Amino acid sequence: MYANPQIEQMNRSSLQRLQLERLKKQVKWAQEKSRFYQERFRSVGVSYTDIHTLEDISRLPLTERSMLARTHFMDWMTMPLSGVLRVQALPEEGESLTRAYTNGDIAHNVEMMTRCLTAAGVMNASLVAVQGDLSDSRLLDIQYALEILGAAVVPMGTDYHQWLRMLDMVGADTLVSTPHLVLQLVIQLQTAGRNIVDSPLKRILCWSRQGVQDPLRRHIQERTQARLYDLYGPAELGTAGILYQCEAHNGYHIQEDYYYPEIVDFHSDHVIHEPQHMGELVLTSLAAEAMPLIRYRTGQAAMLEEEPCSCGRTLRRIITPLSAV
Template sequence: MIANPTIEQMSREDMSALQLKKLKKQMHWAMEKSAFYYKKFTGQGLNGQSIQSLEDLQKLPLTTSEEIDGTTVYNLLTLPLSAVLRISRIGFSKPVIKMYTNGDLAYQIEMMTRVMVAQGVHGATVVGLLGEASDSRLMDVQYALENMGVTVILLGNNQESIKDLITTCHIDVLVSDFKQVTQLVVMLQASGISADDLFLPKIICMEEGLQNPNHYYIQQRLKAKTTTLYNSPVMGCGGIIFPCSEGSGYHVQEDYFYPEILEYGTDKLITEPHKVGELVLTALAAEAMPIFRYRTGQAVMRLDDECPCGRTLMRLASPTEYAGVVWQAVQDKSGV
């Protein structure tokens, strides 16, 4: 199933045209409203007319996590607080404060709807949300599911509440992160509850990377198919990269986030497929806090062959397909 065929099966020519239209608008918005990017761009001699093609994006300087850490949320914010609808603190290793307008939340819910449909979720599915209610990503999942007419169980993070709900109500899909699910495994074991008692078919984990060492541990302990949704705390939402419904890697929601792949340790763009590099993302529709050319630190490899699921969105290989290649690339660049 495909939630939005118009976008998810769009031709490459039409997608590029849509991306350019959004990128131009985003550039004008940031130059006019963002103190951080106005200073960053004008310092490079750039202005609102600097983007006339997608290739012109490479004129823009890269944004690093150190820069984000070194500025204030208000330097990144483009609007007064009265226009902000939601504020959330996201991330584990380097948490960031993110602010959202109504428009921001609308596109995030649209993205999450696509993700849930790709994962086989429908009106007869029961989905459990495990984690803090203050997590903006989980709120997006909840709103998307409820708009789809899906039954949602709010498990929270209180262990007694979780145990009561998860053993009383059957759950088809659990949405959380690897940390919360690992804690769930420990709690269930201590309570003498086995995976067979739960019969939980699928777990979706929202993570800051495409690979987590706990992935197979959780899958084995809970006997559930476990998939990963990539999210960058700096970008402020989940589902930017989601698993292909046919198990053929991952798709990028590139009508909302423009992806680039750079060689490690350089700003050189990788244009050919099947070559591992660092993922760089540019938000194409962010209103409250637009981010341009952010170095995610995430290793990816693009695949250009047709995807069996029918989606034309950029496809990335599963990390297991290039394990070891990343380390070699880092060694080559460092001269080891």
């Protein structure tokens, strides 16, 4: 199933034309409106006028998490607070990163998430339990996308008493959660003398803040006997829908109409073009409005897979060390 076949099955040349058009606009927008990127571009002597091809993206400076952590979010932003729809401080690894979203940013995030959910088999007949604090913007995107698809949504919060009570009331076939909350649910059910395997649960969308594929994945798979689909949602990216798994489970499709991927050497700014070579995944937003992200070093080891996927999607995939095993 496809949520947006026009994009998910777009031919390569058309997609690259769309990417280049959006890249030029995004870099121009960042340079003109974001103080952070004005200074970054000036420091290396580059301008949006230097972008003529997709390969020219390598002329732009890389962005690292430490830079964003030291930057006031208003300097990163491209507009005053009166121009945004949502502002949130997202806790991550002991610190908090503030993100702002326009109406367009939220719409893009929800569109990406509908693709993730649909690729995992979620549809209007699905009954989906969502673990976590819905004050988190990333979970809000997931809930909105589920409602657009017509799925029944059961917000379960973070209280395990609520989890058990809601599970008794409804027989969810899908769970959206983080690896740690899934394991907490398994333990709480076990403490109550129950086994999650006996529930109707058949799929889990597990979104991780730390990595594309969490090392707890195999343990969760064994304990739940459910089909797992990984999502990647660190605070810097502001959504959990940029990378997603289809039913083939052969790597992670990239939302290439919204994010341009590169593989860069871990110890330099050298872009790796050779196939089957691992490096660091670098992402550039192509349609962000409030807080564009130019050549962000994710810290994730990955390689780009150019071969077509058996699911029929033409969006390229990344392969991680764990998924390559």
